[in-house]
Every structure is written in C-alpha cells, then in structure tokens.
Amino acid sequence: MKILYAASEALPFASTGGLGDVLGSLPAAVKERLGDDGDVRVVIPMYPVVKEKYISEMTLEAEIEVPLSWRHQYCGIWSLERLGVKFYFLDNEFYFKRDTLYGSYDDGERFAFFGRAVMEIMPHIGFFPDILHANDWQSAAAVIYLKTKYAAIPGYDRIKTLYTIHNIEYQGIYDFSILYDVFDMPEWDRSIVEYDGCINLSKGAITVSDRVSTVSERYAEEILTPYYSHGLSGILSSCRGKLSGIVNGIDVSYYNPENDPAIRYHYSAKSFAGKDKDKALLQEMCSLTVDKNVPVIAMISRLVAHKGFDLVCRVIEEMLCCDNVQFVLLGTGEPAYENYFKYLSERYKGKFSAMIEFNKDLSKQIYAGADMFLMPSKSEPCGLSQMIASRYGTVPIVRETGGLADTIVPYNKYDGSGNGFSFANYNAHEMMGVIRQALELYSDRRAWRKLMRQVMSVDFSWQSSAEKYIDLYTSM
Numbered sequence: 001m002k003i004l005y006a007a008s009e010a011l012p013f014a015s016t017g018g019l020g021d022v023l024g025s026l027p028a029a030v031k032e033r034l035g036d037d038g039d040v041r042v043v044i045p046m047y048p049v050v051k052e053k054y055i056s057e058m059t060l061e062a063e064i065e066v067p068l069s070w071r072h073q074y075c076g077i078w079s080l081e082r083l084g085v086k087f088y089f090l091d092n093e094f095y096f097k098r099d100t101l102y103g104s105y106d107d108g109e110r111f112a113f114f115g116r117a118v119m120e121i122m123p124h125i126g127f128f129p130d131i132l133h134a135n136d137w138q139s140a141a142a143v144i145y146l147k148t149k150y151a152a153i154p155g156y157d158r159i160k161t162l163y164t165i166h167n168i169e170y171q172g173i174y175d176f177s178i179l180y181d182v183f184d185m186p187e188w189d190r191s192i193v194e195y196d197g198c199i200n201l202s203k204g205a206i207t208v209s210d211r212v213s214t215v216s217e218r219y220a221e222e223i224l225t226p227y228y229s230h231g232l233s234g235i236l237s238s239c240r241g242k243l244s245g246i247v248n249g250i251d252v253s254y255y256n257p258e259n260d261p262a263i264r265y266h267y268s269a270k271s272f273a274g275k276d277k278d279k280a281l282l283q284e285m286c287s288l289t290v291d292k293n294v295p296v297i298a299m300i301s302r303l304v305a306h307k308g309f310d311l312v313c314r315v316i317e318e319m320l321c322c323d324n325v326q327f328v329l330l331g332t333g334e335p336a337y338e339n340y341f342k343y344l345s346e347r348y349k350g351k352f353s354a355m356i357e358f359n360k361d362l363s364k365q366i367y368a369g370a371d372m373f374l375m376p377s378k379s380e381p382c383g384l385s386q387m388i389a390s391r392y393g394t395v396p397i398v399r400e401t402g403g404l405a406d407t408i409v410p411y412n413k414y415d416g417s418g419n420g421f422s423f424a425n426y427n428a429h430e431m432m433g434v435i436r437q438a439l440e441l442y443s444d445r446r447a448w449r450k451l452m453r454q455v456m457s458v459d460f461s462w463q464s465s466a467e468k469y470i471d472l473y474t475s476m
C-alpha cells in the first residue's frame with residue numbers, strides 16, 4: 001500500500017501543536033505495521049524553523065514550476081528519510097520563509113500553492129499513492145485539486161483520499177472574488193467549495209473526499225451538532241456515511257520519563273523518586289515555594305478560548321487564595337489571557353507561575369514535575385496533552401468532551417478505578433469541585449500513588465489506532 005500524507009506541519013521539523021505531533025508519529029507507526037508492504041511518505045512545506053541538522057541530511061529531488069492560475073511558482077523538492085518514512089519538503093521562500101507558520105494575510109494563497117504543488121510533484125518523485133491522506137484546511141486544496149483538475153489524468157485517477165479534521169474551528173474561509181485568481185478554481189467548481197456565501201476549503205475537501213475522519217470517536221459525533229461544528233454540521237451530517245473517528249496516539253518513545261533527555265531525573269511507575277526531584281526542580285525554576293506536599297497543577301496549551309481558559313479565569317483567584325495548591329502555565333495565545341496570567345504570576349508569587357512561550361523541552365519538564373494536569377476544554381477534537389501527562393504520571397483533570405472523554409475514565413472513589421478526573425458541564429464551579437476532589441485524594445499519599453501508577457499504565461501508543469487507519473485505508 002502506498003500512502004502520501006499531506007500536512008502543514010510535522011515533528012521534529014516544524015510544529016505549532018498537536019497536528020505536528022500526529023504527522024511526526026502516525027506515518028512511522030503505519031509504516032512499522034505495514035513493513036515491506038507499505039511505502040509511506042509525507043509532504044510538508046519547507047519552513048525556516050527546520051533545523052540545520054535536518055537540512056544537511058536532505059537531498060534535492062527536483063526543481064519544478066507549479067502553476068497557480070496566472071502564476072508559475074518555483075518549487076524545490078527536498079527529501080530525507082526518517083524511521084522508514086520519506087519526508088518531502090516543498091521549498092518556495094516567497095510563500096514559506098516567514099516568521100510564523102500561519103497568520104499571514106496570504107495564507108490562502110500559500111496553501112493553495114502547497115495543495116497544487118502536492119499534485120505537481122508526483123510525476124517528478126515517481127510516486128502516485130493509493131491513498132492521499134490530507135490533514136486540516138491547509139492541505140484541503142490538494143484533495144480538491146485531485147478530485148477536479150487531476151481526476152481524469154492517468155496515475156491520479158486511481159488515488160483515494162482521506163481528509164482528517166484535527167480541529168473543525170479552522171476551515172480556510174475566503175472571499176469568492178479570489179476563486180480563480182488565488183485558488184485557480186473555475187466557476188463550474190464553485191459549488192464544491194461554496195459555503196455560507198464564502199469559499200470554504202474544508203467544506204470542499206469534506207465534499208469531494210472518499211472518506212472523512214476526525215481524531216476521536218466522540219468528536220466525530222459532536223461535530224454533527226451545531227454547538228461543536230462551527231457551521232459545518234449540515235454538510236457533515238449529509239456525508240455521515242463516510243465519516244469516522246479514530247483517536248490519536250502519542251509517540252511513547254519520545255515521551256518517556258525513563259530516558260527523556262529533556263528532563264533531569266528519570267523515573268518509571270516502579271519508583272517515583274525521580275519524579276519527586278523533578279517536581280522540586282520545577283518549583284525552583286518557576287519561583288514557586290519548594291514544598292513536596294503542595295500539589296502542582298500544570299496547564300500547557302495554546303491560550304485560546306476553546307481550551308477552557310474562561311473557566312480557569314473565573315475561579316483561579318479563589319483557589320489561589322483558599323487552596324493549598326500551586327499552578328504552572330506554559331503557552332502563548334490571545335493577549336487577554338497572556339496578560340492576565342502574567343498578572344497572576346506577579347500577584348501570587350510562589351503559587352502561580354506563567355511562562356508565555358512555546359517550548360517543547362520546558363513542556364516536558366513541566367509534565368514530569370507536576371502532579372496534576374488541567375485541561376478543561378470547551379471542545380477538544382482529541383487532545384494529546386492529557387495522554388502525554390499520563391505518560392509522566394501526572395494525573396489529568398479534564399472536561400468530558402471529544403478525545404478527552406474518549407481517553408480519560410474518571411476516578412471512582414468506591415473501587416479506585418479510573419485514570420483521571422473529569423466533569424461534564426462547561427461550568428467553572430463544576431471544574432473547581434472536581435479539582436478539589438483531586439486535591440483531597442492527593443493528601444492520601446498511598447491512594448494518590450496508586451492512581452499515578454494506574455494513569456501511567458494506560459497504553460496511549462499508536463498501536464491500536466495505526467491498525468484502525470490501516471483498516472480504513474484498506475477499505476478505501
């Protein structure tokens with residue numbers, strides 16, 4: 001089976017969040033299972049953040065011109081191999097040599113170019129996949145071009161497509177005036193991308209793709225309802241038969257407290273001595289009072305509304321005043337949250353510490369050093385942090401939505417079962433009540449250690465989900 005993944009990010013090369021994690025680990029997991037029967041490749045844009053050590057390993061496969069309406073744009077095709085998977089990097093400095101991966105005024109054109117380039121490189125790299133697996137709106141155009149412009153061309157005509165929604169909030173919405181000029185789409189394809197009076201790339205890919213998936217079973221159901229779908233529940237309901245949910249896994253060798261080079265003291269579920277030292281180190285590093293008996297709650301997230309920060313803001317000062325607890329927060333995002341959390345760091349020195357940055361190594365030190373991990377998302381397609389936290393023995397506290405509901409079974413105080421704490425309604429005091437239950441259990445050292453071991457024993461590797469993707473590819 002030949003599979004080509006198209007996406008806008010992949011670890012360890014370039015990433016802004018969970019999408020990069022998935023593209024950095026799922027293809028290798030699929031390849032491992034397919035063995036010699038699998039030819040698995042990934043294509044992403046070439047960004048300036050790609051480290052020199054990877055660039056020096058790359059080979060230039062070809063230099064081509066990519067047509068995009070009246071434009072002809074340069075595209076250098078670079079490649080390298082990693083864990084049996086071939087990665088292609090599409091180089092065009094005009095489009096991708098930017099300070100950030102997204103957020104430019106011309107993102108639409110940048111990723112239209114990317115989509116078109118994904119089509120154009122195939123004859124040059126001598127690879128026409130059986131499956132094109134596109135991810136989120138940035139690679140939606142690839143699917144749309146394949147099913148329109150390229151549909152009748154030999155080689156392309158047999159490719160099946162899977163379009164995966166990692167977050168339905170981001171859809172790629174543009175004005176119709178640039179349908180041809182930027183997206184190189186003729187008037188007769190207008191209805192494919194038309195939604196709510198705009199061009200909607202995600203809607204286009206959902207419409208034409210052979211299958212559509214999302215990153216947990218619960219989210220696959222949720223996005224059929226208006227509350228979660230950001231306007232797309234109608235179109236998704238009409239395609240229900242081709243929609244499914246497969247929960248993400250994580251790279252358990254990259255996130256491994258037994259040998260993670262990013263953390264100082266290593267440990268496993270057999271002994272938490274290393275974790276205790278990582279906690280002291282974290283408290284010291286964050287200017288929190290160093291005290292092993294005070295539970296540390298971590299939040300590592302993009303600081304955006306759907307991650308549930310409104311709930312946190314509503315009750316955190318009450319907890320900082322009344323509860324024996326410390327908070328560590330890492331992430332960047334909306335200025336209102338950034339400013340508020342900086343203010344809390346000043347106001348509650350020793351109890352609250354905010355680090356407004358995106359830093360992978362630091363995030364791992366926090367996962368290792370904290371006791372609990374708070375993720376009260378309003379919506380959460382899958383969520384990886386709760387699984388990563390679990391891997392480091394840090395007990396997740398989550399809202400029961402999307403992948404959080406699919407991965408965390410709430411602690412049952414009568415029989416001691418479960419792998420975290422959860423609450424159902426998007427309500428700040430319900431969240432606080434559950435955090436307080438966790439704090440209470442924390443004071444029972446033996447019960448808490450038992451829960452930590454339970455949390456660490458859950459298998460969040462790609463094992464079963466990679467099999468599910470292979471079954472889905474095979475059925476296509």
Ligand code: GLC
Nearest residue numbers: 018019166215381382383384
């Ligand atoms: C997005 C979603 C997150 C998911 C990730 C990977 O970042 O918000 O829930 O885990 O994609 O699929």
